[in-house]
Amino acid sequence: xxKLSLLLSLGLLTGCTSVIQTADRIERGLTPxxxxxxxxxxxxxxxxxxxxxxxxxxxxxxxxxxxSKTDGGxxxxxxxxxxxxxxxxxxxxxFEWLAADGSVSERQDNWITTPLEPGAITTVTATALKPSSxxxxxxxxxx
Amino acid sequence: xxxxxxxxxxxxxxxxxxxxxYKDPNGRELVVSLEKVNIQDFATAGSLMLQSMVxxxxxxxxxxxxxxxxxxxxxxNNFDTSLLLSKITNPLVNAGRVxxxxxxxxxxxxxxASGISSTNVPHAEYVLKGKILEDRANAGSTRQSSYVxxxxxxxxxxxxxxxxxxxxxxxxxxxxxxxx
Numbered sequence: 001x002x003k004l005s006l007l008l009s010l011g012l013l014t015g016c017t018s019v020i021q022t023a024d025r026i027e028r029g030l031t032p033x034x035x036x037x038x039x040x041x042x043x044x045x046x047x048x049x050x051x052x053x054x055x056x057x058x059x060x061x062x063x064x065x066x067x068s069k070t071d072g073g074x075x076x077x078x079x080x081x082x083x084x085x086x087x088x089x090x091x092x093x094x095f096e097w098l099a100a101d102g103s104v105s106e107r108q109d110n111w112i113t114t115p116l117e118p119g120a121i122t123t124v125t126a127t128a129l130k131p132s133s134x135x136x137x138x139x140x141x142x143x
Numbered sequence: 144x145x146x147x148x149x150x151x152x153x154x155x156x157x158x159x160x161x162x163x164x165y166k167d168p169n170g171r172e173l174v175v176s177l178e179k180v181n182i183q184d185f186a187t188a189g190s191l192m193l194q195s196m197v198x199x200x201x202x203x204x205x206x207x208x209x210x211x212x213x214x215x216x217x218x219x220n221n222f223d224t225s226l227l228l229s230k231i232t233n234p235l236v237n238a239g240r241v242x243x244x245x246x247x248x249x250x251x252x253x254x255x256a257s258g259i260s261s262t263n264v265p266h267a268e269y270v271l272k273g274k275i276l277e278d279r280a281n282a283g284s285t286r287q288s289s290y291v292x293x294x295x296x297x298x299x300x301x302x303x304x305x306x307x308x309x310x311x312x313x314x315x316x317x318x319x320x321x322x323x
Contacts, residue, residue, distance in 0.1 A: 070197075070198065070203070071200075071203040071204075072202060072203045072204055074197070076198075090323070092323060106234070106238065109169040109186075110169045110183060110186035110187060110190060111169070111171060111183075111187075112187055112190060112191065113187065113323055125194065125198075126194070127194055127197050127198055129197060129234055129235065129238035129240055130238045130239075141171070
């Protein structure tokens with residue numbers, strides 16, 4: 001009996017990571033599909049977040065959105081993201097660029113899969129292709 | 144009771160296959176294959192390469208004249224490398240960020256026939272070339288495939304590389320799946 005409980009404990013210890021990951025998968029399976037979250041830069045230098053998936057929003061923090069101009073005069077935004085959870089997260093990221101009148105001037109249609117290690121800060125850079133693109137809208141979903 | 148059991152079995156058998164349906168080619172429900180480069184892998188590598196390339200000094204002013212060079216497919220899969228290049232050149236051309244040379248034979252013939260001098264045709268300032276490689280590994284039943292996308296921009300005048308980038312797309316699992 002003692003041997004059996006020892007073996008079981010050992011099995012649980014080695015399988016810890018997969019137990020947590022399985023729990024994470026179950027949580028995702030039981031909740032609605034991951035929704036798209038947005039963060040849009042503003043002309044005053046700030047940014048406006050629009051978080052629709054709080055489960056993801058609680059794990060990933062947006063530390064900064066640094067807007068600048070390239071040598072050619074195109075808008076560039078550097079987004080600093082931090083995984084504040086104890087588990088590795090996968091963020092899927094894409095961008096839209098808005099003209100001064102608010103219309104979409106260009107967009108990156110596909111999602112870029114960005115793995116985020118626990119506690120790690122990742123900088124994602126978006127550079128506009130058109131001079132009319134003034135503000136950047138970051139689109140982000142998990143998995 | 145037997146009838147209900149038979150009905151349930153029939154329903155289960157019918158429900159085994161997923162009927163074909165249309166998906167957003169940029170969406171999150173695409174097939175992820177371990178043994179080949181998927182359409183979304185080209186999009187990922189292309190987008191990352193594009194973002195890196197527009198930050199190179201060659202793109203700091205004006206619209207450089209670009210000639211497409213050779214993209215070598217050094218993987219075991221057969222695919223058209225324009226799947227990668229179009230992800231880079233389409234946004235650049237449409238935004239007016241490059242002048243892309245296209246030595247189309249019909250256009251060349253039409254130009255000659257109409258007596259237009261070829262001195263009007265711009266000369267290439269840069270050549271975009273690259274290579275796509277693959278690396279595979281496995282541990283037990285877990286397989287891993289990495290596809291390495293390498294591109295470089297060569298300045299024609301000086302014959303030097305002014306921008307180089309490498310992006311790696313790695314996929315791991317025991318079988319193909321859907322979605323990310």
